[in-house]
Amino acid sequence: MVKALNDYKQAKELLLDAAAVLSQIAAERNDQGLGQRIDAFCKKVESATFNLAVVGEFKRGKSTLVNALIGDNLLPMAVIPLTSIATTIAYGSKTHITVRFQNQHSLEITKEELPNYVTESGNPKNEKLVSTVEIEHNASLLKDGVRLIDTPGIGSAFQHNTTTTYDYLPEIDAAIFLFSADQPASQLELAFLKDVHQFAPRTFLVQNKIDHLCPEELEQSLNFLKQTIAGQIQCQPVIYPISAKLALNKRLNNAVAEISDGFDVLEHDILIFLVEGKAQALIASSSARLSKEVASTKQLLQLEQHSRKQPLELLRQAITNFGLAADKIKQEQTDAEYIVNGETANLLRQIEDDLKKFVEEHKTGLVAVIEDCLLYTSDAADE
Ligand SMILES: Nc1nc2c(ncn2[C@@H]2O[C@H](COP(=O)(O)OP(=O)(O)OP(=O)(O)O)[C@@H](O)[C@H]2O)c(=O)[nH]1
Ligand SMILES: [Mg+2]
Structure with missing residues (x-):
């Protein structure tokens, strides 16, 4: 037990050390998003808050199961796609509900007002810009830092509900995944299960609504x-076959709990897990979350390094291209000179030939003209 505690403390310290490095990178790069995520991560690891999320396709009975687990008709349930906001329930001596809005404001509300904020009909497409709803409730399951989370169902006509739940996945430490006994698992459900499993290695698989089948x-x-x-x-x-609806009715009517049906077995196993495996699961999910942050930060830094290298390489390429172009121009100049010189020589040769021809043709006449000139000059001198 002492060894396990030491291992847990050591693992926690290692996680916080790694988170500090990421925090420093975030500060150096002025990356506020990463900084905030790491701050939240550290707070969660330090406080050892454990997020146990109830997830699944729409209308599988998630809100009903949460109500059955806390033994109260607290969350709205319906036959139409309903839950639109992630609702967290933590331990408190009495019921206390806080709505947190995206603009950082918050509002205390009553149980009766809850559907106005967490359901598709009361808050269509989250027009009230709710970020989360946090409930404190007196349920023994929630002691020792456990938070039960009801998430919107995926795969309904309301895509934003699927997005909200996917955005919440990095926050979860363990999950209760609901299938429905009257419908075989869909492709979408199975793909979602894989995604959930990545964040929450401990996933309780539940087949709900068994009261529908013989x-x-x-x-x-x-x-x-x-x-x-x-x-x-x-x-x-x-797989735990249960009827959340019957379990809730049984709870509300204060029936004696005995390990006779699937729900009681599920609840018993969840409690055992929370006592014995919670610390280990918390380290595993926190490591998975931090590894994802490390991987995406590393990818970002590599991308930046690459784009910083890029202009230098472009410059080098431009210099090479310039050199090649200069060589080409020089070559063209030489060619031109060569052609011009050749042409000039041809022209001179042509003129010489033409002159020679001219002299040959007019040689006799020219000689006579010259002789006449000489004769005339000597006559003039004698006189
Ligand atoms: N017969 C039967 N009905 C159930 C059971 N669990 C839930 N239901 C009913 O199924 C309907 C949907 O239940 P919810 O708990 O609202 O389902 P959900 O998964 O939270 O739905 P979304 O929030 O819309 O995704 C309600 O009418 C419930 O009464 C069950 O075990 N058996
Ligand atoms: Mg619901």
Whole structure:
């Protein structure tokens, strides 16, 4: 036990040291987004807050299951796509609900007002610009820093609900993934399961709404789900068949809890996990989250380094091109000179030939004219 505690402390310190390096990079590069994410990460690791998220396709019964786990009809449930905002429930001596808006403002509301902020009908397309809704509630499951999170269902006609949940994935430490017994798992659900599994290595797989099926149908459906999931997450999956609706009714009516149905088994295993495996899971999910930040920061730095190198290389290329162009011009000049010189020589030769021809043709006449001139000159001298 002491060794486990020391290992946990050591792992926590290593994570915080690595986060400090990223924080320094964020400050040097003036990257506020990264800085804020790392600050939030450090606070979460230091406080050992554990986010257990309930996720799945729309209308699988997520909000009903959260209500059953906390034993209260707190979150709105409906037959139409409903939850549109991630709602976190942490331990508090009495129920206390705070709506946090994207502009940093917050508002205290009552349980009755909750649907006006967290549902698609009360807050369509999140027109009220809610960031999160935080609830404090007196439920023993939430003790020791556990936060239960109800997320919007993925895959409904409301794409923004899918986006909200995907944006929330980096925050989760463990997950409860809901399938529905009356519908075989869809491609989208299986792909989502893989994504969730990356962030939350400990994922409880739940087959809800079993009250819709008779025992034979349930067995068929359960076997089929096991086979389908095994092909996705490379392990022999443990699936909890439950009816969240019946479990909630049982809780609200104060029926005695006994490990007789799937829900009680699920709750029991979650509690054991929170006592025995929470610290390890927290380190695993925190490491996964930090590794992703390290990988994206590294990629960004490499990209920057590459683009800084780029102008230098471009300059080098331009100098080479300039040299090549200058050589070409020189060559053209030499060629031109050569041609001009050749042409001039041809021309001189032509003139010489023409002169020679002229002299040959007019030689006799010319000699006579010269002799006449000489004669005339000597006569003039005698006189
Ligand atoms: N029969 C039966 N109905 C259930 C069960 N669990 C939930 N439901 C019903 O299924 C409907 C959807 O339940 P919700 O809890 O709102 O489902 P959700 O997954 O939170 O839905 P979104 O927030 O829209 O994604 C409601 O009408 C519930 O009463 C169950 O185990 N059995
Ligand atoms: Mg819901």
